[in-house]
Amino acid sequence: MPTELLFRDDAYLTEAEAKVEAVNELGGIVLDRTIFYATGGGQPGDVGKLRRADGSEIAIGTTIYNKEDKGQVIHVPAEGQGAPQVGETVTLVLDWDRRLKRMRIHTALHLLSVVLPFPVTGGSIGDGDGRLDFDIPEGGLDKAEVTEKLNELVARNAAVSERWITDEELDANPGLVKTMSVKPPRGSGRVRLVSIEGIDLQPCGGTHVRNTSEIGLVAVTDIEKKGKQNRRVRIALA
Numbered sequence: 001m002p003t004e005l006l007f008r009d010d011a012y013l014t015e016a017e018a019k020v021e022a023v024n025e026l027g028g029i030v031l032d033r034t035i036f037y038a039t040g041g042g043q044p045g046d047v048g049k050l051r052r053a054d055g056s057e058i059a060i061g062t063t064i065y066n067k068e069d070k071g072q073v074i075h076v077p078a079e080g081q082g083a084p085q086v087g088e089t090v091t092l093v094l095d096w097d098r099r100l101k102r103m104r105i106h107t108a109l110h111l112l113s114v115v116l117p118f119p120v121t122g123g124s125i126g127d128g129d130g131r132l133d134f135d136i137p138e139g140g141l142d143k144a145e146v147t148e149k150l151n152e153l154v155a156r157n158a159a160v161s162e163r164w165i166t167d168e169e170l171d172a173n174p175g176l177v178k179t180m181s182v183k184p185p186r187g188s189g190r191v192r193l194v195s196i197e198g199i200d201l202q203p204c205g206g207t208h209v210r211n212t213s214e215i216g217l218v219a220v221t222d223i224e225k226k227g228k229q230n231r232r233v234r235i236a237l238a
């Protein structure tokens with residue numbers, strides 16, 4: 001059974017009940033559903049805890065996808081934690097401070113890809129900072145200028161929303177694909193599109209804030225040359 005990904009529909013859930021489906025040989029906990037984002041797309045897996053019915057807690061150090069079954073999420077306990085029983089109902093409690101910082105950075109990186117409309121070759125999201133690597137033929141990027149443009153977009157108070165679209169709908173709307181900053185992946189039958197109203201549209205499975213205003217002030221902290229055609233642009237919450 002694939003894990004139901006509650007964060008895909010509501011990234012603001014900080015607590016949820018779930019049932020323990022399995023505990024693997026390494027202690028990894030599989031639940032029927034989760035609010036914990038699993039490592040992927042440059043964003044680290046969520047941390048938090050599982051609260052058991054008797055009030056005891058199991059600290060979760062990270063969250064990952066099962067390599068053999070990509071639809072299954074594994075909650076990896078921190079060292080020295082107890083294990084729940086299969087069939088038990090637990091309450092997931094997310095480390096929200098950390099997740100919100102990641103959501104703010106993640107959404108800011110969407111905006112960065114608008115300020116710098118070049119092919120993205122990589123990226124990473126941290127707790128309050130992050131980076132994108134761009135395929136940029138020439139240098140001359142100015143930190144202050146990119147920062148200013150980025151904050152202009154943040155200040156537009158643009159709504160961020162997600163919706164699913166089927167491959168058939170995509171085929172029927174070639175114009176939509178043309179407006180996307182990243183080409184949607186094919187083959188899974190449907191694609192999750194993230195829209196920043198009037199600013200950006202791209203396929204993404206990550207967690208975002210609901211409005212660009214929630215990002216707050218950001219700054220470009222570094223622009224690094226990574227090879228002839230590559231620039232690594234780092235940003236941080238101000």
Ligand SMILES: [Zn+2]
Nearest residue numbers: 106194204206
């Ligand atoms: Zn995203």
